[in-house]
Amino acid sequence: MQKSLTSLGALNWDDLKFFLEVARTRKASSAAKRLAVDYTTVSRRINALETALGTLLFEKSRNNGFILTAEGQRLLGYAESIESTLHLACEQVSGSGVALSGHIRMGCTEGFGSFFITPQLSHFLDTYPAISVDILPLPHFISLSKREADIVIALERPEHGPYVCCKLCDYNLRLYATRDYLEQHPSIHSTADLAEHRFISYVDDLAFSSELLYLANLLPGAQAHLRSTSVIAQYVAALQGRALAILPCFLAAQDPRLLPVLAEEVNITRQFWMYCREDLRKLKRITLLWDYIRETTELNRAFLLGESNVVGFID
Structure with missing residues (x-):
């Protein structure tokens, strides 16, 4: 996959949610179940994220499922930090009830x-x-x-x-x-x-x-x-x-x-x-x-x- 300079405007932040579930479960079908969507939606969102970033995030294997590439491993740390920051931000701005x-x-x-x-x-x-x-x-x-x-x-x-x-x-x-x-x-x-x-x-x-x-x-x-x-x-x-x-x-x-x-x-x-x-x-x-x-x-x-x-x- 040809790498190119990524524009933030081309990146769909919601795709990171799909990336995280696939990285954790190693299976698009398992990620789909956890996200309450179908398999093709997960596959499409991962492809869109890889296209936006200009790099391959997973190696697909029939036996081992979705295995993170070196680039995928690097993204995982940033994506988890974003996820945690969003959770914390929601608590801080939404009041004690949330x-x-x-x-x-x-x-x-x-x-x-x-x-x-x-x-x-x-x-x-x-x-x-x-x-x-x-x-x-x-x-x-x-x-x-x-x-x-x-x-x-x-x-x-x-x-x-x-x-x-x-x-x-x-x-x-x-x-x-x-x-x-x-x-x-x-x-x-x-x-x-x-x-x-x-x-x-x-x-x-x-x-x-x-x-x-x-x-x-x-x-x-x-x-x-x-x-x-x-x-x-x-x-x-x-x-x-x-x-x-x-x-x-x-x-x-x-x-x-x-x-x-x-x-x-x-x-x-x-x-x-x-x-x-x-x-x-x-x-x-x-x-x-x-x-x-x-x-x-x-x-x-x-x-x-x-x-x-x-x-x-x-x-």
């Missing part, structure tokens, strides 16, 4: 997102009914760079990127079993006795973080006859009374069917980190949810550490 409205997408680990964050969000939305939230409690890494979420709660602090990050909280995990299991299997008085028992655990080579490989650290060589990438699946399996499982206290302590085993000896502490893009952190709705999540995790510190089985909510 500032307390809008949409947020929050990514989170599966168990914490399902058993703690989701109930807390229900109370948050009672206070701010004009804000809507998508919660993505997924057993894999969620990308901020692709805008899969606006805020992420993860097991590990991001190593690099234009992010605002804070340690959210500590949480504990313990070894759990049903009463029936403990009554029908050899007694457990020390970690040495665990060698006679079966476990439920993660699929080691599919765990999205090394922080999840508790069993290997606790009992090297221990046999997990049932493994899953989902902590919720492990929790459900533990309830069947046929094996032991290391589970977060915020998930298992609420369930009277599960009892902690060797609570003093098997007490694993991990952390959650919360982060978002620097440009989004300035948005009022992001600030509101960010501060709320920090406040409610502090309120529930004892619950997350397994020192209480009662969840608290902010009035």
Whole structure:
């Protein structure tokens, strides 16, 4: 494609919205769905933007979809800055009513997102009914760079990127079993006795973080006859009374069917980190949810550490 000097008059700013969605999803069909238009509209708008800029922004591949060229990568940073600036400008000039409205997408680990964050969000939305939230409690890494979420709660602090990050909280995990299991299997008085028992655990080579490989650290060589990438699946399996499982206290302590085993000896502490893009952190709705999540995790510190089985909510 022949490059030429671009006139601002030839550039349709709305085309950048289409560019951003294609860059994030890598598929024109996915971008079309998110923008509520058809595939041909997305394709036409991308072609128009490339013509206006006089450069190729994507390499099209049958197998890999739309891959950003070097020029596309450079444009992506500017386009995201424009997008964030527009969001912030709307909040600043439209008054407090708009500032307390809008949409947020929050990514989170599966168990914490399902058993703690989701109930807390229900109370948050009672206070701010004009804000809507998508919660993505997924057993894999969620990308901020692709805008899969606006805020992420993860097991590990991001190593690099234009992010605002804070340690959210500590949480504990313990070894759990049903009463029936403990009554029908050899007694457990020390970690040495665990060698006679079966476990439920993660699929080691599919765990999205090394922080999840508790069993290997606790009992090297221990046999997990049932493994899953989902902590919720492990929790459900533990309830069947046929094996032991290391589970977060915020998930298992609420369930009277599960009892902690060797609570003093098997007490694993991990952390959650919360982060978002620097440009989004300035948005009022992001600030509101960010501060709320920090406040409610502090309120529930004892619950997350397994020192209480009662969840608290902010009035």
